[in-house]
Amino acid sequence: MPxxxxxxxxxxxxxxxxxxxxxxxxxxxxxTPSTEVAELxxxxxxxxxxxxxxxxxxxxxxxxxxxxxxxGKKAMTxxxxxxxxxxxxxxxxxxxxxxxxxxxxxxxxxxSTGMPTSPAxxxxxxxxxxxxxxxxxxxxxxxxxxxxxxxxxxxxxLAEKYRVxxxxxxxxxxxxMREKVELPDPRDVKPLRRAMPKAPxxxxxxxxxxxxxxxxxxxxxxxxxxxCTGLFHEExxxxxxxxxxxxxxxxxxxxxxxxxxxxxCECAEESTKDCEVLVVAFGSSAMSALSAVRRARKEGIxxxxxxxxxxxxxxxxxxxxxxxKAKTIVVPEMNLGQLALEVERIAGxxxxxxxxxxxxxxxxxxxxxxxxxxxxx
Amino acid sequence: xxxxxxxxxxxxxPHIWCPGCGHGTVTGALVRAIDRLGLDKNKVCIxxxxxxxxxxxxxxxxDTLHTAxxxxxxxxxxxKLARPDLKVIVMTGDGDCTAIGGNHFIHAARRNIxxxxxxxxxxxxxxxxxxxxxxxPKGMFGTTAPYGTVERSxxxxxxxKASGATFVGRATTYHVPLLIDLIEKALQNDGFSVVESVGxxxxxxxxxxxxxxAVPLLNWIKDKAVNVxxxxxxxxxxxxxxxxxxxxxxxxxxxxxxxxxxLIQRVQRTFENVKGGLWECASNSD
Numbered sequence: 001m002p003x004x005x006x007x008x009x010x011x012x013x014x015x016x017x018x019x020x021x022x023x024x025x026x027x028x029x030x031x032t033p034s035t036e037v038a039e040l041x042x043x044x045x046x047x048x049x050x051x052x053x054x055x056x057x058x059x060x061x062x063x064x065x066x067x068x069x070x071x072g073k074k075a076m077t078x079x080x081x082x083x084x085x086x087x088x089x090x091x092x093x094x095x096x097x098x099x100x101x102x103x104x105x106x107x108x109x110x111x112s113t114g115m116p117t118s119p120a121x122x123x124x125x126x127x128x129x130x131x132x133x134x135x136x137x138x139x140x141x142x143x144x145x146x147x148x149x150x151x152x153x154x155x156x157x158l159a160e161k162y163r164v165x166x167x168x169x170x171x172x173x174x175x176x177m178r179e180k181v182e183l184p185d186p187r188d189v190k191p192l193r194r195a196m197p198k199a200p201x202x203x204x205x206x207x208x209x210x211x212x213x214x215x216x217x218x219x220x221x222x223x224x225x226x227x228c229t230g231l232f233h234e235e236x237x238x239x240x241x242x243x244x245x246x247x248x249x250x251x252x253x254x255x256x257x258x259x260x261x262x263x264x265c266e267c268a269e270e271s272t273k274d275c276e277v278l279v280v281a282f283g284s285s286a287m288s289a290l291s292a293v294r295r296a297r298k299e300g301i302x303x304x305x306x307x308x309x310x311x312x313x314x315x316x317x318x319x320x321x322x323x324x325k326a327k328t329i330v331v332p333e334m335n336l337g338q339l340a341l342e343v344e345r346i347a348g349x350x351x352x353x354x355x356x357x358x359x360x361x362x363x364x365x366x367x368x369x370x371x372x373x374x375x376x377x
Numbered sequence: 378x379x380x381x382x383x384x385x386x387x388x389x390x391p392h393i394w395c396p397g398c399g400h401g402t403v404t405g406a407l408v409r410a411i412d413r414l415g416l417d418k419n420k421v422c423i424x425x426x427x428x429x430x431x432x433x434x435x436x437x438x439x440d441t442l443h444t445a446x447x448x449x450x451x452x453x454x455x456x457k458l459a460r461p462d463l464k465v466i467v468m469t470g471d472g473d474c475t476a477i478g479g480n481h482f483i484h485a486a487r488r489n490i491x492x493x494x495x496x497x498x499x500x501x502x503x504x505x506x507x508x509x510x511x512x513x514p515k516g517m518f519g520t521t522a523p524y525g526t527v528e529r530s531x532x533x534x535x536x537x538k539a540s541g542a543t544f545v546g547r548a549t550t551y552h553v554p555l556l557i558d559l560i561e562k563a564l565q566n567d568g569f570s571v572v573e574s575v576g577x578x579x580x581x582x583x584x585x586x587x588x589x590x591a592v593p594l595l596n597w598i599k600d601k602a603v604n605v606x607x608x609x610x611x612x613x614x615x616x617x618x619x620x621x622x623x624x625x626x627x628x629x630x631x632x633x634x635x636x637x638x639x640l641i642q643r644v645q646r647t648f649e650n651v652k653g654g655l656w657e658c659a660s661n662s663d
Contacts, residue, residue, distance in 0.1 A: 024459075025455070025458070025459050027454075027455060046640055046641045046644040046645070047644055047645060047648045049641055049645065050641075051458050051459060051637060051641075053454065053455075053458055053637075055451065055454070055484075056480050056481065056483075056484040057480065059448060059451065060448070060451035060454070060480075060481055060484070061451075063444065063445070063448040063451035063452045063454075063455065063481075064451050064452065064454050064455030064458070065455060066444075066452060066455060067424075067442070067451070067452040067453060067454065067455025067456040067457075067459065068455040068456065068458065068459035069455075070442065070455075070456060071455075071456055071459040071460045071463075072459075073459045075455070075459075089445055090445055090448065093444065093445050220422050220440040220442075220456060220460070220463070221419070221420060221422060221440060221460045221462070221463045222419070223419040224440070225418065225419065225438055225439055225440055225441075226440060226441075227386070227434070227435055227441045227442075227443070228441070228442045228443065229435065229442075229443035230443060230444065230445060231443065238388075238389055238435070239435060239443075
């Protein structure tokens, strides 16, 4: 089958990516601006023998996809701010129990009901720290419709590889925007398959290298008869209140991510080699930032753009390289400075970090970012 | 007795429950019902929420899932829909099922999904040490009802029936043969089944309400239970303050995961030769 060229919406591209990655189970609850994903899944999944269910709320939705994933199915849900908040407890469950799931969060203006049809980027920290306790998580941020397709596939691969919940953080604009997308030949998409244990005898569901190893996951209903609990647990799966068990578990879960940042992190960069003003932006803000950086370059300003496609873990190495010569770092984001906190942490005293927050429910105009670049210079 | 031990993860015993607790009786009744039906251990999945009762699954030798508070039925819905061939059982308590999990309970019943729900109702939050629950009878004491609760309690079986459950029964930890029979029948129903087991929490309900330890508390429960057949010929005033036990509702209806399976077949017949849409992206079947 040849490549196909299509005019696609971001949500549609996320769904296509999920299906290409092997999605077989979707549970969700309607919420703007993510509902298109649910609608498309309800239409497409039965055609390939998959299952769609509309649950009674977002808590039920994430619980159902965790249950489905435990049987070996690739499972996903999609939501937005208020629903994402409701999912937080079970994100922690999936993180602790190491159950691969994918959550698409199309960000909208908040807090609360806010402005449901307006874009925002206020969930940067919620995506990282929304559930309680130290936990392993990966957050990806597509910057255009094509990336909605690619990064949703990647989200499934990372979820399976590291047995973590992976959040695809879009926003109202990325999810609703239509662009020309060239989809690869389906045969060229090679999604990762879950690593399975060999035999039930002696199976320990959480046996893994303490230094960030990923245990092998047996699907429920395949004869392994193992116990999965949200309590801290030993390698056997048995609940434990022992200090040393808790310590080792939390550290291993953290190390799964921190020891593998090079494998997980991805960025897009423009003119960063010699930049004196570095713009760090993601998602729809990065579209305006790119245009501003190009204009600045034309006018002789050494500006560059670093666009993290992996928000968490933050691509620290790529950032440090891009910021090496930068006196100033401009961080335009549709919140009052969430990604900027991470940028400030890493930049330390080496560069001045300029926060450019926008919280009126509108996209950045390129000239706003341009003004910040020239103002900084 | 020995033959039932094979249903337990013996290395995880003894259990955490207090002396005199009723939860072990219900767990024992469940494995006896499973044994009677000769279910394949590899095809049974038992899911629970949070609370004393929900710790039962950790001792049972099946695929077991100890989930988040109130969410057992939602997790179980995912499992049953993803693997309709599995026998999915939920073990839950009164707080887990009727307070924080009330909405999932109503909707699982409405869908008539093939899940057997065992509600271990001890009329109190035991794990958090004795707060009143939606099943605590009006006027009784708990650590958050120091003057007696003025809240009315649920009739869970009526709620299940009204919400669409196709098999509903109630027993107590005193009426164990009935409890085993009801669980056995519930497991044979394809759709959503509920068995409520009223049981004793001597540590919190019994002590806080000065009823006493396990034996007087069991007698107190027994005295309130009236078999549904006996109740049919009793005057209404004699049923005041009592609850019904026995098979309360049995009305089979098409099961949800089977209905969805038929939908899949229908859709696949229709779209067999259709190309386009997102369909092409989905060729990475597992």
